[in-house]
Every structure is written in C-alpha cells, then in structure tokens.
Amino acid sequence: MKTINIFLLYLVTSMNAFAQLKIAIPSLSQKLNHLEIHSVSEYVIFDDLLRSLVKFDSNGELAPDLAESWEVKDQYKKFVLKIKPNQHFSDNSLITTKDIVMSLQNVLANPAIVHGDGKKIKKVSILNDSQVEIELTESNPFFLTELSSPEYRIVKTTDAKYGVTSGPYFLTKNSSSKKLSLKLNEYYPFETNVKYKEVDYIPYQKITKKELDSFDIIWPASTMGLAEIENIIKNGYYVYKLNLGFSYWLSLNPNTLNANERIFIKHKLDSMLKDSTFFSNNNFTRSSQLFLPYGPGRLTDEGIDSINGKLSKVASAKLEKVKMLLPKSIQQELLLQLKSAFNQIDLHYYSDFSEYAKLIKQHQYDVSLVNNDLSSIDLRSSLVVTFNSSRPLVLTEKNKTDYEELLKKINTELNSKKRYELIKLLGEKLLSDVIIYPLYYDYGFVLAKNGIDLSQLNKSGAETFSWKIK
Structure with missing residues (x-):
C-alpha cells in the first residue's frame, strides 16, 4: 500500500x-x-x-x-x-x-x-x-x-x-x-x-466540538460525509487536498462464482447504482476501472465501453444466496443498496485489513468490499499490495496462473512503456473476467486548523x- x-x-x-x-x-x-x-x-x-x-x-x-x-x-x-x-x-x-x-x-x-x-x-x-x-x-x-x-x-x-x-x-x-x-x-x-x-x-469515532478545539490535523474517516466536513470547516478548519486517491471495488470471487453469475451481479449492480445519489452525497467519484483514471496504463472510456458491451451479450444467471464480506465502516446508504440488489445475502464484517486477512484465509466469500491506493503514476508497487498473497484484494482462480504470470511480467519489466502496456492489459482483463466491480474513487485530503x-x-x-x- x-x-x-x-x-x-x-x-x-x-x-x-x-x-x-x-x-x-x-x-x-x-x-x-x-x-x-x-x-x-x-x-x-x-x-x-x-x-x-x-x-x-x-x-x-x-x-x-x-x-x-x-x-x-x-x-x-x-x-x-x-x-x-x-x-x-x-x-x-x-x-x-x-x-x-x-x-x-x-x-x-x-x-x-x-x-x-x-x-x-x-x-x-x-x-x-x-x-x-x-x-x-x-x-x-x-x-x-x-x-x-x-x-x-x-x-x-x-x-x-x-x-x-x-x-x-x-x-x-x-x-x-x-x-x-x-x-x-x-x-x-x-x-x-x-x-x-x-x-x-488520537483516534476518534465522532468528533465533538471540544475535540475540534484541541485537534490541529484531522484525517477524515471513510464514513465522514459532506455535512460533517462542512461543520468542521465552520469550526475553524480548511480542506487540503492530497495527491492521493483510493479506489474502492467489490472483489467477485471466481472460485465460488462462475462467469455468468459474476456478470449477473455486475448487471444487477449497474441497474441498482445507475441513479444513486450515494456517490455525490459523500463526495466520491463513480469509478469504472480498478486504477484511478489519470496516467499511463489506464483504460480509456471507449475501451471500458467496449468491454461492457461484450458482457451485455452474455446470458445471465440466477443466484440463490450471496455471501458478502464488508467493512464495518460501510456507509449505511451503500449497505442498503447492496442488500436490495440480492434476494438473499449472508453478511459478514471486518473491522480492519488485519481482520480481513484472517477472515479470507478461514472462509470463502462470494463478494468482498475492499480498497487500495491506486493513484500512483507507475502502479507496479500498488499492484504488489493489491495482489499480495498474504492479503489479496483481488481473488483469482486457484487452478489458473494467468494473472500470476502477467503480474510477474509487470514486476520485472524495466522498460516503462512496455510495463504500462502490461498494466493496461491487466486492467482490461480484470473487467473482462468480471472479478472486480468498480465502485468509486475517494480522493485524499486532510482537514487542517486555520493557521x-x-x-x-x-x-x-x-x-x-x-x-x-x-
């Protein structure tokens, strides 16, 4: 990371x-x-x-x-x-x-x-x-x-x-x-x-007026909404934007869901989130790929549309029940929308990525909500974290080595232009195989006290x- x-x-x-x-x-x-x-x-x-x-x-x-x-x-x-x-x-x-x-x-x-x-x-x-x-x-x-x-x-x-x-x-x-x-x-x-x-x-859950007076810098929690940010600003703080951005996505497990089931989930979520106000209400940017979109190795809108067009022609499937792993800090609005997308949902939660790492080693989940910093110009190091075997944020088929081989090429290619081409190929493959469902980008910022x-x-x-x- x-x-x-x-x-x-x-x-x-x-x-x-x-x-x-x-x-x-x-x-x-x-x-x-x-x-x-x-x-x-x-x-x-x-x-x-x-x-x-x-x-x-x-x-x-x-x-x-x-x-x-x-x-x-x-x-x-x-x-x-x-x-x-x-x-x-x-x-x-x-x-x-x-x-x-x-x-x-x-x-x-x-x-x-x-x-x-x-x-x-x-x-x-x-x-x-x-x-x-x-x-x-x-x-x-x-x-x-x-x-x-x-x-x-x-x-x-x-x-x-x-x-x-x-x-x-x-x-x-x-x-x-x-x-x-x-x-x-x-x-x-x-x-x-x-x-x-x-x-x-100093850790916090909900920032009080007294704490606002005593803090100098606030790292916002992922659940901090616009209203809370505006209130902090009114109490003598300002927003400083960082060149840092986190990508949030749903990891769709190819070891428990077949291709048609993953595509079915994608179509269901596309329909459910199409007109959602969740993203704008929380100052998030709706995402369409794993990486933050600016820089080499990224997919174009045309390329993403082409992939989605091919997926729309595939026959759908039905899911009786989905086992889902979510962060405890998930926003209530997003949780309700995910619940409404499926007939039956078996929900499990993790408090932090340390607990996440333990849970995915012990259990199989169909869908997991995860995130990582994917805003670097050269994404190689970020991909090492994303696909790290001790805490994988993207799950691949256990009996296949295609992702492993592609990542090895990315990690050993010294020519930056060729490395970016391989990274772009990885981004296309993730969407084509539907083992991720991009949700949103959260651009980093801190709240600093005036002065x-x-x-x-x-x-x-x-x-x-x-x-x-x-």
Missing part, C-alpha cells in the same frame, strides 16, 4: 508550527507492528518512527537514507548497501550493520508483509563494519523501491515497543490505546529547524509530489 512519506517531517518544520501537534486519526491499532501495515494511519505513524535504508526524493527517484550508496549484482538478485557512518538511534546508540541485518531478518522471519514479499529474501549478511548484502531467491529490479516501505525499516531490536527508534520521533511512555505520544528524536539528522517537539496521534500552513506539503516528498497523479 503507497501513502504519504515525510508528511509529518514537513509539518514539524512549518514556519507556522506549534510546539505540540495533535493529529486525529480514524483508528489506532491495539499493538503497533511495522511488519503488519494495514492502514494509512499505520503507514504515516511509522514514517515518523522508523528510518529506511533508501527513500524517495522530491523527483520520485530513489535516494540515500541510512544507506549512502548501493551496488546491484547478479542480475538484481544481490544488493550491497554501504551504510552512512555515525548514525544514531533516539537513545544516542550507534546504528550498526548488525542492527540493519537483524531488522531485515525480521522481514525474513515474518514474510507475510503487505508492501513486498518477504519470502523472496534468501539471506542478509554483514560484509564489514559499513556494508551489508541482501540476497534474493529471484531477480527483482524493484527491490530497492520495496526497501523504502515501513516493513523494511530499521528498528532497535532490543526495543519492541518503539521507545527507541531510528526515525524523527520515538514513542513515549504516555502512549496507550487511546493516544500515541511521540517525542522528537534529537539525534535524527533533520535538514531544517524543528518546530514540533511533540506529536500526538497551520500546508501549502508546501506536496514539495516535501515523492509520496505526495512527483509520482502521484496531480
């Missing part, structure tokens, strides 16, 4: 900053674990807590972080990284090659990560006091990109609770299930003066600037 790198790093250096920043987030994990990233909130929090070996610069190119340089060997199967000298954890202890190897071995021991594939790490070795080598089981030209993800970041292995960290902040003892309290890491190599000494992440200037946010890092669609 790609999100917003260095979001807080800019905020802490803002000219209009306060000594303490309070950020409201829709949910907070009971136990933080950088090896289990299932939400935007977790991704952003670990941007503050942990430092990577490599990162993206403002041009969307890989740049040094803890690693000052690297060398690729054996046709992208081996990566030798030279570590910067005199880098420290928040307790002033030196970050050594041993810390780096042990951090990466954590990935090897917990291979079911979302941003990448830990199973493909064969071995991590110390070459000398300043160099480590990562050996993969197979070639991966984009492995350095994966190294920027939270799961691969460097931890103090003797501190499992992030009280000592490598990133800009560390967790204080005041942290709990009701609030994460972060304090500035004075040993982090900030490039400019730091204004925010403390940052609190906090976020105008430079898109200049702070590649996640929100260069490789995101503007």
